[in-house]
Amino acid sequence: MDTPKSSDFFRAVEEWKKTAFPHVSDTLVVVVTFFFERLLVSHVQAEREGRRYDGVFRHAILVGKKDFWNRLNIAYRDLFIQNALADFKARRGTGYQAFVDRFFDDFEEHHRDSLSTDPCQFPGLRISIESALKQDSPPCGVITGIGTFRDENGGLRVGTVISNPDFRRVLSIWQAPKSSANYW
Structure with a gap:
């Protein structure tokens, strides 16, 4: 053969x-x-x-x-x-919302409507932002907010920055040019 x-x-x-x-x-x-x-x-x-x-x-x-x-x-x-x-x-066990649901009470997301500029012209960034907006998902790599962090003493009101892996996953589908690899 x-x-x-x-x-x-x-x-x-x-x-x-x-x-x-x-x-x-x-x-x-x-x-x-x-x-x-x-x-x-x-x-x-x-x-x-x-x-x-x-x-x-x-x-x-x-x-x-x-x-x-x-x-x-x-x-x-x-x-x-x-x-x-x-x-x-x-199962969405790693998204920012799963993190908020597990560790916070009365979480208030801040600056959800803020968008990033694209000075380095990353391939696919604009498409990823538009896709996230259509899905009513935050169009950014991090989520900021204030909430009550659950602990054994009844909770502590804190400000937090949480990674948004769902947006990063969408963005990683698009390949960046080698020159911009350091920005990821």
Whole structure:
């Protein structure tokens, strides 16, 4: 079975993965690529030729790398952690409103209508602000306000600045040019 274009395809996928999913381990990509380029092809050839396929993972390039199996094990665990975090975030357990609901009574948000200028012309900032406004969500990376912080003594009236990860998540979809990377 000949797959002449598969190497080009997997190289393109690996490059795409680096930009779209930098948190996914390169070790996992190497294993997946090896599976589709070598093991699957070998299995199909064995089936076609009527011979037994042993499925042994013996590729010197992979196994010979220093600490490969340990890095693969860590990458596999990282996937579970990332899935758990994604599930938690999907339940809105990390947004500013969840924080306010958990720790404050009578919270009064301040300066919700203040908007940022865009002197560095970040790609997507304006679109992100407009999207947040349409969803009646604060169009900024931090929320300011005053509220009663719950404690064992009945609460303490405080001013606070709270991160707004929902807006930052929308904004991070847009890629900033390398020259503005320090501003994020």
